[in-house]
Amino acid sequence: MSIRRGAGRSAQFVVKISKYCNLRCTYCYEFAELHKKHRMSLDEIRALFVNIADFVIPNRYDEIEFVWHGGEPFLVPFNYYDEIYRLQKDVFGTEMQVSNGVQTNLTILTEGHLEHLKAGRFFSGLGVSIDPYGDHRVDKKGAQTETRVAANLQRLVDANISFGAIVVVARSTLPHIPDICRFFDDLGVAVRFLPFYLSASEETISKQQIDRHAMSYHELTSSLRTIIDCWFASSKALSWDPLDEYIDFSLDYVGGKSRYFYDRLADESVFVVNLDGQVWGAGDTYIPEFVYGNLFEESLATLLASESRRRRCDQANERMGRYCAKCPYYGACPGFFVGDASSVDEALLDNSGCPVRFAIEELLKRFESAGLLSRFLNPHAEDRLNAKPGYGR
Numbered sequence: 001m002s003i004r005r006g007a008g009r010s011a012q013f014v015v016k017i018s019k020y021c022n023l024r025c026t027y028c029y030e031f032a033e034l035h036k037k038h039r040m041s042l043d044e045i046r047a048l049f050v051n052i053a054d055f056v057i058p059n060r061y062d063e064i065e066f067v068w069h070g071g072e073p074f075l076v077p078f079n080y081y082d083e084i085y086r087l088q089k090d091v092f093g094t095e096m097q098v099s100n101g102v103q104t105n106l107t108i109l110t111e112g113h114l115e116h117l118k119a120g121r122f123f124s125g126l127g128v129s130i131d132p133y134g135d136h137r138v139d140k141k142g143a144q145t146e147t148r149v150a151a152n153l154q155r156l157v158d159a160n161i162s163f164g165a166i167v168v169v170a171r172s173t174l175p176h177i178p179d180i181c182r183f184f185d186d187l188g189v190a191v192r193f194l195p196f197y198l199s200a201s202e203e204t205i206s207k208q209q210i211d212r213h214a215m216s217y218h219e220l221t222s223s224l225r226t227i228i229d230c231w232f233a234s235s236k237a238l239s240w241d242p243l244d245e246y247i248d249f250s251l252d253y254v255g256g257k258s259r260y261f262y263d264r265l266a267d268e269s270v271f272v273v274n275l276d277g278q279v280w281g282a283g284d285t286y287i288p289e290f291v292y293g294n295l296f297e298e299s300l301a302t303l304l305a306s307e308s309r310r311r312r313c314d315q316a317n318e319r320m321g322r323y324c325a326k327c328p329y330y331g332a333c334p335g336f337f338v339g340d341a342s343s344v345d346e347a348l349l350d351n352s353g354c355p356v357r358f359a360i361e362e363l364l365k366r367f368e369s370a371g372l373l374s375r376f377l378n379p380h381a382e383d384r385l386n387a388k389p390g391y392g393r
Helices: 042-056 078-092 111-119 146-158 171-187 207-213 217-233 243-254 300-304 307-323 343-351 355-369 381-387
Strands: 010-016 063-069 097-104 125-129 164-169 191-195 270-273 278-281
Touching (some): 010 042, 042 078, 042 300, 063 078, 063 125, 078 097, 078 111, 171 217, 191 217, 217 243, 243 355, 307 343
Parallel strands (some): 010 063, 010 270, 097 125, 125 164, 164 191
Antiparallel strands (some): 270 278
């Protein structure tokens, strides 16, 4: 996701504070490092903040978000996050809005955790990684964790602590998608569906993991169609990511609205910070030749101007010229997927097509069959739809 032009400038930093984890999820691309207990030091975190602040404050960014990631971030003592908060306030002051989110497997939830979260002492956003169906999320002894996590979800609900869910959609979970959708719909929780056809790097994930979990284009689009069907069947219409974004693109297309055309060099706003301070764009994590630099040692300005980043942005422009320029939805869809494509995404685009285009076309068919398109048409959009040779691929 990137910022929209005309909106305030923002940036998100996904910070790998530690790789240490109490689980051994079968699809995890951090698998080889999950036993390591080392975490970022407070001096390193201060340097991270300073090197970001030195760029974003004078350039008048409106918001910076840190998402604390792992490993399992709840294995880091919460008083450590209190120290990080003090550093954050010292470095950023009141110059701009700074927020903190966290992604946890929620197998650990003490009364202290609940008190800290409810008070909002550090984390303002909470994402829970959970697969309510399937056998992927196991501990170090191979034991299933779903029952424990479900109980902790209920504790969050009972404590009125807001959270969202992240679900990995893999080959073996495809049959469970309707059940997964009903689970979160009944719970009244927003959910992000994360497809397993991506990998941070072929070096960080085993062939066995790829063979077991990675979806083909057909399986990916089939999962999107099922999620769309379930959303239309829901009476709650909760936030389901990335479906929300695809709905916006579809309705903007029908209404003749253009958002903008994504320019990675100008608009890139999501960065992954590894345990050692090295930084990548969201689609290139851990690939050595694509590293932007090190935020423990260099300013954000230096990283944004790095040769490796400029090369990736040039490649993004070239990809978008190939895949987006002739797409009828380009503009309504800014081209985020193509612009930030990983090497795995590129192979998908080359061999099969764009899954975002598929989702837009599926949504248009559903809106049309439900008789809803007329609500969003502008005077010229109906002609554009009639001129288009059908919604199918």
